[in-house]
């Protein structure tokens with residue numbers, strides 16, 4: 001659906017509240033995503049050059065664009081592909097802390113659209129994930145879950161909006177997400193640990209069955225899928241021959257528990273407060289918009305400093321405890 005003047009209309013907000021998701025086709029002009037896309041291309045090139053120097057990669061597929069290059073590397077040698085993927089996921093490295101990542105997170109067009117859902121005091125979390133879904137790899141197929149399955153329980157009652165942003169048109173063929181509509185007001189579903197790649201899993205039989213059929217959340221480049229933290233969703237295999245690139249970001253109102261102002265690496269009290277208050281203590285929150293206190297808005301430098309001050313906890317030590325899959 002198209003949005004007008006950069007915001008969701010009253011009817012579109014009502015739809016988001018009723019369905020648990022809303023797909024806006026035109027939040028960005030595709031050119032707005034170009035710096036981020038180029039950043040990924042550069043980072044992939046740097047890592048591949050390193051692998052070439054180490055004698056691990058023979059054909060660097062330098063002529064290929066973002067949609068193809070990593071697929072070629074992965075299919076030539078899975079271990080090399082995994083090394084590039086690991087580089088893209090390093091939380092303290094140059095990929096995740098790049099300038100264009102911050103510029104995307106704090107992009108005025110995104111802030112404007114998201115303000116329709118969370119108001120003008122906007123906090124974003126460092127739980128952003130860059131997802132290259134490589135054809136035939138299976139690694140990026142995320143099982144059914146609610147994002148709140150990963151968050152601390154006391155935030156279940158609050159709205160945290162996931163913005164899922166594709167860098168290529170996301171289609172059924174290349175593994176877009178699936179969403180279960182009208183199922184976000186039933187509290188937290190039972191999650192299990194032990195899904196593929198360490199993901200949490202809601203079993204099919206535990207999904208609500210008296211709601212409309214799941215939908216395929218296809219989304220063009222420039223669009224954003226907005227979802228609540230309680231909306232069950234998953235993603236499907238990529239059966240195309242190009243990579244499905246996307247990034248997902250999480251926004252909330254500043255009135256909802258967060259770790260703004262806390263520096264867990266600097267003192268113990270902050271570390272304790274963070275664990276008691278934040279919706280996702282292992283990662284930093286930042287202010288991206290504030291009418292009340294414009295000085296609190298993160299700059300690129302403060303963004304990097306906060307990201308570095310937090311230590312991601314890893315799958316063995318998640319903020320919320322779930323039983324393993326039988």
Ligand SMILES: O=C(O)CCC(=O)C(=O)O
Pocket residue numbers: 131140142147162164175176177233234235236246248
């Ligand atoms: O990108 C995907 O395929 C899945 C994304 C997802 O599960 C999420 O953003 O929570």
